[in-house]
């Protein structure tokens with residue numbers, strides 16, 4: 001998969017959050033979007049994922065062995081995202097939630113739902129409603145939903161939110177085991193969340209241009 005941003009800019013009302021981003025994101029590489037609180041990391045991640053319109057410029061999505069171009073309306077089929085602002089369906093148990101999710105976005109074909117539940121260490125809570133989960137347990141579910149979806153691109157916004165040391169280790173394990181040949185983009189200001197990323201993009205580089213234009 002390849003995502004290309006061409007002259008991408010986003011503003012809210014009169015404030016440009018970023019401008020003039022020319023960047024390619026290519027499968028097999030892991031990218032970090034870094035910057036302080038409120039700098040626009042989540043906004044950029046949503047623009048990349050096609051979940052938020054940009055204010056200027058364009059995004060191009062290509063997938064498959066022939067790198068066929070995908071219309072932005074269909075990009076969601078190729079992309080999964082875990083983010084603090086995305087809610088789980090808390091009335092469901094974990095088992096129900098994963099079964100439900102899998103109907104819309106299938107999981108990696110080598111894995112059964114029980115394997116996914118075991119992989120995130122929530123076997124004993126599989127039949128408990130998610131609303132009774134701790135914040136760290138919910139974060140594990142969000143990571144599973146994104147990383148185990150059978151898509152070429154995984155977007156992770158502050159992936160270690162609420163995770164304890166074991167949860168952080170699990171996160172890195174999931175990345176090592178399941179994300180090698182995929183396109184991974186992490187939005188974070190915490191180095192331990194993106195230490196595996198070889199490409200680091202500082203949103204501040206695109207804010208200077210935003211404020212001087």
Ligand SMILES: Nc1ncnc2c1ncn2[C@@H]1O[C@H](COP(=O)(O)OP(=O)(O)OP(=O)(O)O)[C@@H](O)[C@H]1O
Pocket residue numbers: 012017035036037038039040041042043044189
């Ligand atoms: N829907 C919106 N309408 C207006 N302003 C918004 C909207 N969404 C975000 N913003 C503003 O855009 C800026 C960037 O927000 P964003 O959430 O992308 O930052 P961030 O770098 O991800 O922050 P954090 O590290 O705190 O999560 C902030 O000033 C925020 O208030």
